[in-house]
Amino acid sequence: MSRIADEISQNHPRKTSAPPLSMAVSGDVSAAEVSAALPSPLVNANSALPAHLRDLTDRARGYIEAASSANTRRAYASDWKHFTDWCRRSNLSPLPPNPHVVGLYITACASGAASGSATGTTTRGAKPSSVATIERRLSAIVWNYSQRGEKLDRKDRAIATVLAGIRNRHAAPPLQKDAILPEDLIAMLETLDRGTLRGLRDRAMLLLGFAGGLRRSEIVGLDCGRDQSEDGRGWIEILDKGLLLTLRGKTGWREVEVGRGSAPSTCPVDAVETWIKFAKIAKGPFFRRVRGQGKDVGPERLNDQEVARLVKRTALAAGVRGDLTQGERAKKFSGHSLRAGLASSAEVDERHVQKQLGHASAEMTRKYQRRRDRFRVNLTKAAGL
Known part of the structure; x- marks a missing residue:
């Protein structure tokens, strides 16, 4: 030099x-x-x-x-x-x-x-x-x-x-955000007030983001239907068996299937239908700002930073990673924690997770799978030790 x-x-x-x-x-x-x-x-x-x-x-x-x-x-x-x-x-x-x-x-x-x-x-x-x-x-x-x-x-x-x-x-190993696991997500949902529009919206965002393995920009970029806004990045279709999301992500257009859950309290489809019913929205941006002291839904689309704030706020309120200090816990969660949570929790063939997350390679998907496959194969014992 x-x-x-x-x-x-x-x-x-x-x-x-x-x-x-x-x-x-x-x-x-x-x-x-x-x-x-x-x-x-x-x-x-x-x-x-x-x-x-x-x-x-x-x-x-x-x-x-x-x-x-x-x-x-x-x-x-x-x-x-x-x-x-x-x-x-x-x-x-x-x-x-x-x-x-x-x-x-x-x-x-x-x-x-x-x-x-x-x-x-x-x-x-x-x-x-x-x-x-x-x-x-x-x-x-x-x-x-x-x-x-x-x-x-x-x-x-x-x-x-x-x-x-x-x-x-x-150079140092990358610092990854913690994955939000199903038990964490359930505890986070309990911190939301389901008697308010904001609580219903946030519940739908968390469940849809987790079950769809969505990026935060993909969550807030959704419209109620196709070609309804200039800044939209996809739309939602409600079918008998679940939701079909058509998304424009980093790797181009893709379809994401979000099936119905085993219980209404944790079903992303139920959360989406409830938000639609009480927010009374039929066209344009799907996730919007709640205004008027929580009694009205505005026309503006949410900023993707709101997803990160929501994940962090509810994770802290639910006591996730309570073994850490408040400051340490605040650094552990972001919008990506939802994507990592699905990748780490879904016990299915890796190809299905890769498709859901929209990754071009399996190697990228594995980076999202926090602890899922650790020690599943024990080469030490397999070698005879």
Whole structure:
């Protein structure tokens, strides 16, 4: 890295004026603001096009935004801002792409020197970024450059060698959220007030998320029927034997079957039908905000963060993982705990779990199966010991 650092002083583009960083946005922004801030391959195309083609350009921009989720665009915008802020404080220019600059940046991230204060100075004693965070930020930088028609070679030794060293020195096993098991879920449901609209909605969200093995974005992205909203990511059909969910996830469209449960108190279909009945919704977003002191259901779709908050809140209220402190327990649960719970609890062929969760590989499914298959096969005894 010392040689790379030496080359920086000769090869990097010094910041002589404010770089074109109008795309850099603050950490807490709306989806619309993120979409406007991120670069587009079609930028400035309208000025040279006749009027009848400008509408196509605007529509193409919409398709470009649809190529990635709002959460992904928000993360890319935040990571790009982190990089450009560090460049500004270091008197370096982020444009054009320079592998040496990026190599120094990921080094700063690994050492905790990439974080800055409001005054623009580096924060002393800042916590180093994890390897996963560094890799995500590098992906965001590469993507942002590609959207500007620029190319950053991740295999350049100034990046690849430094990243390999960071992995070897700092890589750690991934920290997984705890799975919500059936007995946990039942206890969590008991903390909800079934005499309120909010309680009925939350009950349906928990049971449907668990039984369907759904991502939090898939839960709140559901509509009552097909093609009922522009931001919908799927819809619900109620059949005699259960629910049929048609979902647009990370791997494309898929159908998820959610069968009826063995008891009304834990049946996801019953929970969904009860929510429909009392919420009096027939079209548009399925899971909505409850307003008017809990007496009315608004038209707005819930944010996917609400799923994570619901899982964490009810898990804590139910005393799940009571062997830990309150602070430790709060870090153990998220929206993914529902997906992991189904994968860990369903005693069926792995292929069925993989299909339900929408995974492209069985290896990914196994990452969700917390403790399910541990010691099921004892190779020590099988070897004769």
